[in-house]
Amino acid sequence: MRYLRTARRGALSSCRPNGYPRRVDFVRYLVRPELWEDLPADWAELFGRDAPLGVEIGFGNGEFLAETACAHPEWNWVGFETSLTCVVKAGRKLAQVGASHVRLGLVDGRFALRELFADETVDRVCVHFPCPWPKRSHAERRVMDVGFALTLATVLRFRGRFELTTDVHSYAQGAASDLGDAGFQVSGPEELASVGPGSRYEAKWRRQGRRIWRLVAERGTKGSTLRTAEGTMPHARLGKPVTGDDIRAVVGLKDVWTGGAFVVKGAYLSSDGREGILRLFATDCGFEQQYLIAVRREDGATMVKLDGAAVPFRTPAVKRSVAAVAAALEER
Template sequence: MSVFAKYHVKAQEFDPPLDWEGLFGRSGPLVVELGFGSGEFLIQNAIEHPSTNFVGFETSLTCMVKLQKSLSRLGMNNVRAVLSDGKFGLKELFRDKTVDAVYVNFPCPWPKEAHRNRRLYSKTFVDTLASVLKDQGSFHLTTDVQWYLKDTASLLIESECFSVKMSEALNKNVVSTRYEKKWLSRGKVIYTLMAVKIKSASIKRITWEDKEMPHVHLKNVCEDKVKALRDKVFHEDQESVFVVKNVYSNVDEFLLRVISSDNGFQQCYFVLIQKRGKSYIVKIDPSTIPYRTPTVKKSVFKIAEVIQS
């Protein structure tokens, strides 16, 4: 087992929501950072608050490895990291009223209108915060983009679930990250927001029900139909789509590389079509374990439906 294994939580391998106390081996306040980057903020806060459990989310494998090396070198035990989209992880992996604080430092603002859906803030994100944060729990945002801060504040205020306070600082470190130092060196103003939860909201999780990963048994499979799946797009509904990017074949089996999207949350995985005796099985290949979202499950059933002869 890698010395870094204890820090990396492979959340797809657990039934949601996760037992964070079990993963840390202790109880304690729970703090989450979305997009930890190089990990400076996460590590510094974990050092300063050894009795607090910290969970960081990041989509960059390079950043994940760098964080794990730093945590191992420092001998730290109160940090866990998840290689996943933070918005999805916050919504799906935590129970209601279990998180003490959520931090986001210098997120990409995605300024173009065409990229609006990629921005962190949305009504769904605000509702997620109002669900998973404890009463009087807090959300902290630090950015160098004023309009981004104001737009986020507006959504938080409109929800009536938060008390919001904003401030700005010039030539002063707020969170001491690499990006902050870079922007301050260029004379930029750093804007901060703190929102304290005053009312809860309810949200629907998409991975909490029917947690079994599907598989389908078929008597016969049409090989031509399997090969024809390459680059085929399936629109299941407005929020659900998947595409078969590649089809690989071997003796008595096919491997399909699939990319799915559940309301913008994308995953890449393989679907295995394998001959077993006189029949076939269609299932998620164990080399890739995606989150058990509705679209992932639909992709298995739809592929099986299309290829049977």
């Protein structure tokens, strides 16, 4: 991999009888795909073996991943979460069972599934108890929608499986409709009376007497999706030096277009005012990123490039923002 320069709960300990993991053991499972030069990734190379590949989106505290890793060591698993606390807790559980075939990513799973996995390379995708986001104004935050169904149809192998577990029957029904439209053979949603994935949310909802629903969909027709996070690291070289006033003047620069937007939120100058860091926010079809652009002097010129302290995925909005900042500074 090339980089950019910049069991049930009670059964887990039986897989690793030598005791509880250290506090930093989770780090061994963490991957940083935003630093990878080549996307989609070669997961067989990353794991060091060719094996069936499973993905869990929204793994919570890692109960399902730890149990599955212990029960099925012949599989490679990748999990995605947006909470660092969840990544730490899941990593500790994996260290406790001694799993070596699981990786964790701190990134939106919808984006990750589309951008990090090549066509027809995934055997199984699981989503357990996603937030239903019932309000219409929150629809873009839902994991399951038409776009996600098309991503599944693209990255899953023929007859690969998608599994959804939820306590919201209407959410499962909507997912079944989207998956059916994308060419999947859908079974369910059906009530799950027995123990399901074993997550903390399942335990919580069962204590409250809620009904649990499960849906399984098998890929039929192959889909296609547009990937955006690829290409080289964006940068620009200006043929002149810029001043601190020039850098501050860029704050507020923004652009909005169908499917994306960016805005420069703030500027931080060096002590001599000759260089600076710009803080930006960007969105690509709902995938949000915050990052930094560095404005530095080099040999009498000025370099405008992403700062290594907060490297984002190289999406169209990020690339567009670097070019726009460079153009604004050039015009000063």
